[in-house]
Amino acid sequence: MQVDLIRRQVFWLLQRLTSYALWKxxxxxxxxxxxxxxxxxxxxxxxxxxxxxxDLLPIIYEMLSLYNQxxxxxxxxxxxVWREGQPFRLAITNYHTVTSYFYTDPRYWERxxxxxxxxxxxxxxxxxxRASEYHGEQSALEVPYVPNLSAHWTSPGGLLNPDAYKYxxxxxxxxxxxNNLPEVPLGTGPIVRSGQEIPVDGxxxxxxxxxxxxxxxxxxxxxxEKNEGCFNYLVAGTRAPTITGEFHAATGxxxxxxxxxxxxxEDDRYKDGVISDESEYFLERAPTDGATDxxxxxxxxxxxxxxxxxxxxFGAHGARLA
Numbered sequence: 082m083q084v085d086l087i088r089r090q091v092f093w094l095l096q097r098l099t100s101y102a103l104w105k106x107x108x109x110x111x112x113x114x115x116x117x118x119x120x121x122x123x124x125x126x127x128x129x130x131x132x133x134x135x136d137l138l139p140i141i142y143e144m145l146s147l148y149n150q151x152x153x154x155x156x157x158x159x160x161x162v163w164r165e166g167q168p169f170r171l172a173i174t175n176y177h178t179v180t181s182y183f184y185t186d187p188r189y190w191e192r193x194x195x196x197x198x199x200x201x202x203x204x205x206x207x208x209x210x211r212a213s214e215y216h217g218e219q220s221a222l223e224v225p226y227v228p229n230l231s232a233h234w235t236s237p238g239g240l241l242n243p244d245a246y247k248y249x250x251x252x253x254x255x256x257x258x259x260n261n262l263p264e265v266p267l268g269t270g271p272i273v274r275s276g277q278e279i280p281v282d283g284x285x286x287x288x289x290x291x292x293x294x295x296x297x298x299x300x301x302x303x304x305x306e307k308n309e310g311c312f313n314y315l316v317a318g319t320r321a322p323t324i325t326g327e328f329h330a331a332t333g334x335x336x337x338x339x340x341x342x343x344x345x346x347e348d349d350r351y352k353d354g355v356i357s358d359e360s361e362y363f364l365e366r367a368p369t370d371g372a373t374d375x376x377x378x379x380x381x382x383x384x385x386x387x388x389x390x391x392x393x394x395f396g397a398h399g400a401r402l403a
Contacts, residue, residue: 082286091240103359104151107213121313130200135183151167158350165223168378179210183206184203198250224319228337231337232313234261236310257363259361272290272342283315285314288308306343310324310340315380323337339367
């Protein structure tokens with residue numbers, strides 16, 4: 082996280098993933114899927130080998146209600162919606178349930194996992210469902226302060242590596258960055274340690290604090306702060322998480338390391354009841370766009386992969402996965 086372009090990209094992505102516009106799009110896309118799923122449950126002939134379970138309908142419509150509740154609060158700048166037990170957190174949990182039990186025909190599914198490409202009609206519904214999914218949408222979800230959990234993002238590769246957007250049976254669109262990414266603030270805000278309460282919503286940077294010591298014991302002089310990992314979006318009232326440390330091959334365990342978190346940017350969007358234009362978060366990639374080359378020239382740490390062009394997937398009713 083020393084390269085300026087990567088810092089700007091991660092900062093912009095975290096703003097995008099916590100924007101009202103993105104969560105409104107998630108809700109709208111999922112509503113389209115919900116309508117078509119209900120049609121499939123009620124209207125597909127019983128003689129068809131493919132049948133969709135009516136058991137998921139209550140969860141699906143509960144999700145729409147949760148999205149509505151969350152958007153109403155977010156529109157007022159209230160970001161507790163990502164905390165444990167709150168609307169957006171519950172919606173994401175329910176979404177994982179729906180995806181795990183979406184189509185349980187044993188020829189294609191086993192123990193909550195898709196094992197083979199779905200039949201065309203089912204795949205059309207699946208694409209509508211996946212149109213509501215954004216890689217990194219969990220970024221603002223509260224991380225309970227327990228020994229086995231750490232911050233969502235330890236390195237920028239989780240957000241910037243194109244391979245992270247590819248799954249075995251589907252792929253999520255890679256974001257299109259604007260030509261002029263905003264500068265990352267210097268970060269002169271408060272600093273909290275892992276386990277302490279986060280005072281304000283916003284984007285925080287893990288930093289290692291160092292001070293010279295007399296005889297190696299007594300600290301003196303000005304302290305220095307050095308980046309210790311990837312930015313994360315943290316919600317006020319939650320406890321600052323640990324970060325992922327060294328992996329131990331012998332035990333298969335990963336250290337959870339305590340760190341300091343420095344506020345880079347306080348998120349006060351929408352608190353005045355105004356939702357500004359956020360269309361820059363959903364740019365279309367031009368056929369000859371050279372942004373990919375500019376992005377990836379700094380991506381040695383991300384294996385040198387190049388982002389795929391935004392692809393278009395269409396379901397049975399023309400819904401674009403974008």
